[in-house]
Amino acid sequence: MSRRIAFVAAQTGEAAAAHAALVARYGEVPLDQADVIVALGGDGFMLRSLHRHMARALPVYGMKLGTVGFLMNQYGLDELESRIEHAQPTVLRPLLMEAVTEAGSSTTSLAFNEVSLLRQTKQAAHVRVLLNGVAKIEELVCDGVLVSTTAGSTAYNLSAHGPILPLGSQLLALTPISPFRPRRWRGAILPAITEVKFEILDPYKRPVSATADSHEVRDVTEVHIRESREQTVTLLFDPEHNLEERILNEQFEL
Template sequence: MYEKIAFVASRSEIAQKAMERLCLRYGQTDPDGADVIVALGGDGHMLHTLHATEALPAPVYGMNCGTIGFLMNEFQEDNLIDRLEAAEVARINPLSMEARTTGGQTFRALAINEVSLLRAGPQAAKLRISVDGRVRMDELVCDGAMVATPAGSTAYNYSANGPILPIGAEVLALTAMAAFRPRRWRGALLPKNASVRFDVLEHEKRPVMSDADGQSVREVASVTVQSEPSITHRILFDPGHGLEERLIQEQFT
């Protein structure tokens, strides 16, 4: 039973006013003691909520009060308890990013959608790609590259012409952005447990930054990406509108 609800809203006026009405109608509980967390906003707010509550046992149910809502359900004030009880659960493991800078510092972050490397100057980046300790590409000249989860495969990955992955697929998408050499290289599909390392070549001349769901690191020398099985996000969707169905629909629109 989802009796104790914690509402969290983005800063937008629409989301804030929606939270006020919902709190009056259903009550408000602190996330630490909630049965379910209801996120009000768009996909950006949903990702923020998932990261902020990853240590809590409550699942997250999103309602779209923003512009993009691939991870969200339709906003509706009525029958919220019934919708929560009937919701389908999607379980997602995030990616872990370990980025080492040219100055020798190490930064770690988690990403639900993707970890990306992007050129941070006027010249294309040069990357060496290794998978599970074996060099698979000596030199990729590009605007950037990313590793995406199935949940994130319709986001930045898809915009870069990467594949859409079924939500239950035990694979990750390795996708290049504007690959120059090898010409038009589209990337690869890798096992979910693969460890991907990017080494930045000529980093002084061709600086590169890395990003994990909005957590950015500049002047990186190397980045290692792999799935993090110790963390599982539980996202609730209305019946018939779960991630698996949305991923299929996205390919026919």
């Protein structure tokens, strides 16, 4: 079956050259006429593409032309249509973040990897952690704290010593960043239906920002996070290198 392909490429020389070669080989259609998007770049570009084109509800097949490519397939000029046709779909459900600021404004954003809170000054953040409306930690003293999806569990979450979550496990990772108090708390694994709320204690003296993937909101006073029930995206992966297998293998990297 012939696919109507729309290409999107990162603004790098390597991605631009690959874009030109692929269009010359396979042609392309505008996004509003496509039935699949091929994204050329790294993971950062993939995340931006998912946010930018999510409303189109098109599957996205990525090819690695950047420094990090966990969400991408290997780049190759040959047999692209066959690779797309035999690719395995992976459905991702993003996190929905609602952040309230000191000024009283409210901002909503989606995150496919994680929502992270970080201190804005040299002062440690003091954060109350609530799950489904119940306070679980009255005062977490830390550089920050994050909530990660399964797909994002191998990104910032892993760097912060959080757990790797199997794809499709219906779980979230709640991971502190450089925690000071409580001393022995290293995070939690939560059911994906959990609603997480962070309340910032003393936000004027100890300001905190909240970031959903790359969208930052500064001077927040409280942040609500839950898995989106309305929006999903579908990534396509080559069968021999699917995302579930990558997440599994990541747990054995030394």
